[in-house]
Amino acid sequence: MQHSLARIDAFLDTERPPTPCIVIDVLQVRAQYRTLATLMPGAEIFYAVKANPAAAVIEALAALGACFDVASLGEIRLCRSAGTPAARLSFGNTIKREGDIALARAAGIDLFAFDCEAELRKIARAAPGAGVFVRLSVRGGGADWPLTRKFGCDAETAGDLLVRARSLGLRPAGVSFHVGSQQTDPSRWAVPIAQAAAIFQRCARQGVDLELLNLGGGLPASGYREPVPALGEYVAAMETALAQAFGSARPRLLVEPGRFMVADACCGRKRC
Numbered sequence: 001m002q003h004s005l006a007r008i009d010a011f012l013d014t015e016r017p018p019t020p021c022i023v024i025d026v027l028q029v030r031a032q033y034r035t036l037a038t039l040m041p042g043a044e045i046f047y048a049v050k051a052n053p054a055a056a057v058i059e060a061l062a063a064l065g066a067c068f069d070v071a072s073l074g075e076i077r078l079c080r081s082a083g084t085p086a087a088r089l090s091f092g093n094t095i096k097r098e099g100d101i102a103l104a105r106a107a108g109i110d111l112f113a114f115d116c117e118a119e120l121r122k123i124a125r126a127a128p129g130a131g132v133f134v135r136l137s138v139r140g141g142g143a144d145w146p147l148t149r150k151f152g153c154d155a156e157t158a159g160d161l162l163v164r165a166r167s168l169g170l171r172p173a174g175v176s177f178h179v180g181s182q183q184t185d186p187s188r189w190a191v192p193i194a195q196a197a198a199i200f201q202r203c204a205r206q207g208v209d210l211e212l213l214n215l216g217g218g219l220p221a222s223g224y225r226e227p228v229p230a231l232g233e234y235v236a237a238m239e240t241a242l243a244q245a246f247g248s249a250r251p252r253l254l255v256e257p258g259r260f261m262v263a264d265a266c267c268g269r270k271r272c
Contacts, residue, residue, distance in 0.1 A: 024052070026060045028265035033064050036219075036257060039235045043253040046090055048217055049075040051258030052266070058082045061261075069256045073100050076107060086110070092176075092256065094119060094135050094151045101126035113176060115153045120161055124168035132170050133212055134158040136177040136199075138192045152177065155195045159202045166208055174212030174251060175199055182259060183218035184228050186237035193238070197245035214254040221263030231260075 007025050017023075036045060046069040047061050053075060058068070062082040070076050071093035079089055086108025091101070094115040101112065105127035112127060114120045115135040123132055137152030153161070162172040177192040193213070200210045215238060220228040242250055 022266055024054055024057060024262070025265045026056050029057055029060050029262055030064060032257075032261050032264065033061055033066060035231065036255070036260070037064075039231060040238075040253075040255060042250075043215070043255045046092070046214075046254055046256045047261055048092075048256045048258030049079065052262040053078055055082070057262060058084075067254075069258075070109075073103060076104055076109065080107065090254070096122070098122045098126045105130060111173065114161070115151055115158075117161060117164065120165055120168060120170070124165075124170055128169050130170055131173040131212075132162075132165050133172075133174045133176050133214060134161050134199075136175060136192055136195060138177045138179055138188075155199055159199045162199070162203050162210065163206050163208050172203070172208050172210060174210045174214065176214030176216055176254075178216035178256075179218040181218060182220045182224075182228075184220060184226070186229055186234040188218070189215065189234075189238050190241040190244075193241040194245045200246075200251070211252050212254065213251040214256065217256045217258050217260075219255075219257050219260035221259050223264045 007027065011023055033045065033047075044067055046067040048069045049058065050071050055078065058078055059082045061068075062079065062084045067088040067090065068075070068079045068084060069090050069092040070079060071091075076089060076091075080086065087110065089109050090111040090113070091104050091109055092113045094113045096112075096119070101123055104112075111131045111133070112123050113135055114123060114132055115137075120132065123130060135152045136158055137154060158175060165172040175196040177196070179188040179192065193215075196213050203210055219231065219234060222228055
């Protein structure tokens with residue numbers, strides 16, 4: 001973080017842009033991605049574009065091979081213009097216009113989030129045959145910004161909806177959750193991982209084999225006033241929970257960092 005601030009200060013002193021402004025250190029963004037990829041080599045990193053959709057951020061991550069969690073057609077266009085194949089995009093917003101779903105499908109996107117039957121039916125009409133994953137509602141304790149009431153459904157409903165997805169001609173892929181933004185407690189992934197494993201087992205008994213677990217966002221930035229645990233502690237907690245819940249039958253893993261990827265690379269300045 002200190003090196004990033006030094007680079008930003010040097011940029012401001014040299015370029016002297018109009019202020020107030022926010023300067024993004026793209027080198028730090030790349031470093032954050034590489035650190036996470038090193039510590040979680042078995043997970044696909046889907047950057048949450050809404051955290052910072054600056055073109056330079058998207059282009060830097062695309063060049064590193066990142067995938068992207070998109071929430072709108074504008075974000076889809078932004079990622080595609082950076083050269084990202086549609087196969088590396090996930091439409092992770094659980095509330096989408098039916099027309100936007102159709103346009104996303106036409107652009108080649110094949111993975112969509114949902115958390116209720118109405119959304120599932122929209123996807124079935126607008127993107128027949130697409131892969132879908134259900135979002136669990138998770139208690140947001142330990143997070144600076146809990147998302148408990150924003151999206152998601154309970155575990156029983158999630159299992160029912162995944163079975164329903166198959167009957168609607170979709171491909172039920174798996175489960176996602178979000179433990180809350182700027183999560184300061186690494187243990188908070190354990191309960192939803194266990195819930196997801198139970199959903200996998202329940203669906204398997206009904207002939208629906210799931211293959212994807214999206215661990216969501218929540219990884220914190222480190223440059224705020226309050227200290228947070230090291231990234232390695234989060235990864236270790238996830239690994240323990242995955243081993244306990246899934247054993248050797250580990251699913252395909254996704255992770256959706258947003259704040260973690262960009263917050264420590266940005267600095268606001270106002271020159272008087």
